[in-house]
Amino acid sequence: MLMLSAALLFLVASHVVPSQAAVRGRLVARLGRGTFLAAYSLVSVAALALVIAAYRSAGTGTWLWYPVLEGRYAALAAMPVAILLLVCRLTQDPSRMAGIYRITTTPGSLGVLLWSLVHLLNVGETRTVAVFVGMAAIAAASLLRNAMLARPRGAAGAVPFARILSGSERFAPAEIGVWRLLLAAAVTASLVHLHPLVIGPDPLAGVL
Structure with missing residues (x-):
């Protein structure tokens, strides 16, 4: 459950943090809109994959x-x-x-x-x-x-x-x-x- 909890926290953070106006503005300004969206999508997919893997390894609780x-x-x-x-x-x-x-x-x-x-x-x-x-x-x-x-x-x-x-x-x-x-x-x-x-x-x- 520890790995699943960590993966879920990462998943939540990967959605919540970049969506904050100040953070999003700085990242878009530095990376460009296209690169930001691509990076955001990759991180979101990776976070979801980690949750799935952690869920499977957690076993029945x-x-x-x-x-x-x-x-x-x-x-x-x-x-x-x-x-x-x-x-x-x-x-x-x-x-x-x-x-x-x-x-x-x-x-x-x-x-x-x-x-x-x-x-x-x-x-x-x-x-x-x-x-x-x-x-x-x-x-x-x-x-x-x-x-x-x-x-x-x-x-x-x-x-x-x-x-x-x-x-x-x-x-x-x-x-x-x-x-x-x-x-x-x-x-x-x-x-x-x-x-x-x-x-x-x-x-x-x-x-x-």
């Missing part, structure tokens, strides 16, 4: 808690939302206050954070918990950073539907589009189907 069946229902309900947030983040322009960005200014970070949290409900073994805590930490740090960079700044923009409920923004589901909903549903169904084949646990076990 103790159980911190035992997941309850209700956690699977929560995951099955929440994962389509997380996938939709990520689909919208990848297919909509963040500079335009439209579609998903009327609902939240940080859809990508929220999607990853939601993914991490619902998986924590369904794991309990030490090394697996450590991995998802690390992923949740990265997502939370990214959410806070992106919330401060987005317009409007802060929690008012990041909290889903907060601006719509306050009347400062309107709900426009047509800007999200049916095709994004269908794509998110297809991706979710594929992940559920492939989960027991690629990862191991069957998310539908005991549910259906």
